[in-house]
Amino acid sequence: MDMHSLLPAARVTRHIRLHHQRLLMKALSVHPGASQAELIEDSGLSRPTVGAILDTLCAQGYVVRDRSERARRGAPVGHYFLNAQEIRFLGVDIGPAGSFGQWIDINGRRLSSREWGQPGLLVPTQAVQVDPDDTVSGGTIAVPAMFDPKSQQLERSTVVPELVPSRLRERFAAAYQAPFHYVHNAAAAALAEQSISHEPFVVFVLLRTSIGVGYADSEGPAGLGPHHGEIAHLPIDPAGPVCTVCGRRGCLESWVGIKALAHVLEVALTIGREDDRAILAEVRERLQSLDGRWPPALHGALEALATAAEILTQVVGEVPLVLGGPIGELLLTGVRERIKQHPAWLSPRLRPPRTVLPESFRVAYGAALAARDQWLDTFAIEMGSEQEQL
Numbered sequence: 001m002d003m004h005s006l007l008p009a010a011r012v013t014r015h016i017r018l019h020h021q022r023l024l025m026k027a028l029s030v031h032p033g034a035s036q037a038e039l040i041e042d043s044g045l046s047r048p049t050v051g052a053i054l055d056t057l058c059a060q061g062y063v064v065r066d067r068s069e070r071a072r073r074g075a076p077v078g079h080y081f082l083n084a085q086e087i088r089f090l091g092v093d094i095g096p097a098g099s100f101g102q103w104i105d106i107n108g109r110r111l112s113s114r115e116w117g118q119p120g121l122l123v124p125t126q127a128v129q130v131d132p133d134d135t136v137s138g139g140t141i142a143v144p145a146m147f148d149p150k151s152q153q154l155e156r157s158t159v160v161p162e163l164v165p166s167r168l169r170e171r172f173a174a175a176y177q178a179p180f181h182y183v184h185n186a187a188a189a190a191l192a193e194q195s196i197s198h199e200p201f202v203v204f205v206l207l208r209t210s211i212g213v214g215y216a217d218s219e220g221p222a223g224l225g226p227h228h229g230e231i232a233h234l235p236i237d238p239a240g241p242v243c244t245v246c247g248r249r250g251c252l253e254s255w256v257g258i259k260a261l262a263h264v265l266e267v268a269l270t271i272g273r274e275d276d277r278a279i280l281a282e283v284r285e286r287l288q289s290l291d292g293r294w295p296p297a298l299h300g301a302l303e304a305l306a307t308a309a310e311i312l313t314q315v316v317g318e319v320p321l322v323l324g325g326p327i328g329e330l331l332l333t334g335v336r337e338r339i340k341q342h343p344a345w346l347s348p349r350l351r352p353p354r355t356v357l358p359e360s361f362r363v364a365y366g367a368a369l370a371a372r373d374q375w376l377d378t379f380a381i382e383m384g385s386e387q388e389q390l
């Protein structure tokens with residue numbers, strides 16, 4: 001049966017038009033300041049279609065035209081931008097050492113940011129505080145947790161156990177009266193990296209208090225593997241230390257989780273075991289002071305990361321792996337040295353992040369970009385009856 005015969009022609013036209021609107025909005029999000037000719041090329045749409053949609057988007061205030069630049073023959077050339085005045089998005093990064101929020105405009109420019117202490121946002125009975133002039137069109141909460149991306153149901157977080165009962169997404173959505181979603185924090189980091197580097201595919205290994213792996217491609221960000229980014233308990237070495245979380249020997253976290261690093265660097269003993277934030281800061285300081293001279297106590301951690309990078313390369317192929325996060329960047333050269341000592345038939349290509357962002361807000365920024373992209377994916381405005389004839 002011909003499906004189209006079941007749908008009124010007007011509805012089919014409307015679906016196509018909404019699709020075209022989204023195509024142009026997305027093209028402008030990756031190519032701000034594009035001319036009409038460039039948008040025709042980027043979108044593959046016809047000149048009359050692009051012209052009509054741009055007119056509507058400008059009239060409705062979603063797009064602004066800048067005519068300041070003149071073409072060689074004297075006719076003004078319009079450059080189009082998404083209108084950054086009205087529409088803002090919020091990315092929130094939840095971690096054991098505190099939570100970070102980053103607001104962005106529709107062009108991905110960073111606006112304000114803020115930090116919440118612990119437990120802060122994680123108290124389920126407490127309303128999320130919103131300033132009266134703080135409106136957002138959507139938000140994303142980056143989490144170190146297992147969850148189902150489709151149902152958005154959080155299953156478990158070994159890093160922040162308070163996260164699942166906190167019902168954070170629902171509370172943010174209620175406070176802002178806008179849709180909020182979850183994304184894995186490593187996937188958010190991958191999206192931030194991809195959005196700035198313009199690479200087609202980014203795999204990001206996020207190493208801070210625990211370890212996650214996410215990727216971003218043209219379809220958006222996602223956590224890698226069956227647990228959607230949670231790879232901390234990937235078995236690496238059955239003769240390794242016992243993991244206090246999963247109970248097995250030699251998982252990745254038992255080697256390079258913040259508690260494991262604090263132990264081999266003898267940091268936690270001086271601070272007290274539960275203060276994640278202080279331990280993270282101290283471990284970072286110790287690693288910086290090593291200046292690339294790795295003590296034997298750290299060899300196991302570097303070897304475990306090298307092995308994990310090789311396993312990832314087997315899974316995703318020889319794409320560059322970004323090793324980032326406050327701990328990841330500091331261990332990068334050490335991991336590369338270990339990899340060089342391994343057989344050369346499988347060489348992970350590790351690199352540091354290229355994005356220039358304050359480290360604490362990298363994940364929150366990626367989460368805000370995810371919210372922006374989600375909004376663009378569902379963007380729809382109805383055109384007046386005049387354009388209905390197109």
Ligand SMILES: [Zn+2]
Pocket residue numbers: 232233243244245246247248251252253254
């Ligand atoms: Zn484990």
